[in-house]
Amino acid sequence: MSGETEPQGVSPLRLDSIEAVLQALQGVGYIADRALATVIFLALRMGRPLFLEGEAGVGKTEVAKAVAALLRRDLVRLQCYEGLDVHSAVYEWNYPRQLLRIRLLEARGTEASDARAAEQQLFSREFLVQRPLLRAIDPPGGRAPVLLVDEVDRADEEFEAFLLEILAEYQVTIPEIGTIRAKEPPFVILTSNRTREVHDALKRRCIYHWIDFPTxxxxxxxxxxxxxxxxxxxxxxxxxxxxxxxxxxxxxxxxxxxxxxxxxxxxxxxxxxxxxxxxxxxxxxxxxxxxxxxxxxxxxxxxxxxxxxxxxxx
Ligand SMILES: Nc1ncnc2c1ncn2[C@@H]1O[C@H](COP(=O)(O)OP(=O)(O)OP(=O)(O)O)[C@@H](O)[C@H]1O
Ligand SMILES: [Mg+2]
Missing domain, CATH: 1.10.8 (Helicase, Ruva Protein; domain 3)
Structure with a gap:
């Protein structure tokens, strides 16, 4: 390996040309055409999310799996659906565990002066449940994963606006804990089956590609x-x-x-x-x-x- 620093998101594999990306994809079982290999190459190089649209079953979701495999990164998948809210997508508090801890504290007869400390403890990372977006920003293993936001057209428009914010900053603010910022941004792939048009603002942030049926x-x-x-x-x-x-x-x-x-x-x-x-x-x-x-x-x-x-x- 040379001593130079690699662009973020580019794996130790030398993905330094469109041809190399094409070959690497084939190596993990994904047979792409040159147009798709080009946008993947560019998205990796430029550190931009990739937005893939196309008919059902043309291989959109599989692109994310293949890219994760060839970069040897974890794949974090957020499956979108109508009514998907920030709690299911970003984080939740582990209520059953919090309740258990409260009971324990009660049984011990916590003093009023300890109550504040107890509350802080209850809303610490120990009781935080990471959902896909937080996991992508603050990965347990430390290495930035590939984040797949699958079928974003199924989510509500409000969620789309929220996603836009996340993709702009790669950070999440949890009132009780503070702001968690990605040390290294994940490589993001969004897919849509075009059941509705996704806003231009979201597309503008991404490199867009329409996946056609194959020859x-x-x-x-x-x-x-x-x-x-x-x-x-x-x-x-x-x-x-x-x-x-x-x-x-x-x-x-x-x-x-x-x-x-x-x-x-x-x-x-x-x-x-x-x-x-x-x-x-x-x-x-x-x-x-x-x-x-x-x-x-x-x-x-x-x-x-x-x-x-x-x-x-x-
Ligand atoms: N280029 C490809 N090379 C190898 N396998 C592929 C390719 N494209 C698609 N496949 C295979 O086709 C199947 C469908 O692909 P995938 O689920 O990614 O499609 P999709 O576009 O996400 O569909 P949907 O819109 O229904 O979610 C998968 O089993 C995948 O392995
Ligand atoms: Mg799919």
Missing amino acids: AEREYRIVTARVPGIDERLAREVCAVVQRLRAMDLYKLPGIAETIDWAAAMVALGRREIDPESLDQTLGCLVKYRDDLEQVRRSGLRELVSEVKAPAAR
């Missing part, structure tokens, strides 16, 4: 990486079918998760290539709405299968 070639590489032992031909045909389904006007297009599931199902059924009967039996791995199922079946499974067969195999 057939990249999806083939993902399938062979994720479904060990799959036949090359089956993997190609699986990806070709999925590409065609994504060109249809379905309510919910299959994501990469569905492709992997379907490929694994075909392997479990002992298939080495696709055929209309197996497609019919396993269509539920790919398409999860009744109307979509009917539409795909109406469009003709036999035709769909014959279209994706390599000319020599037809």
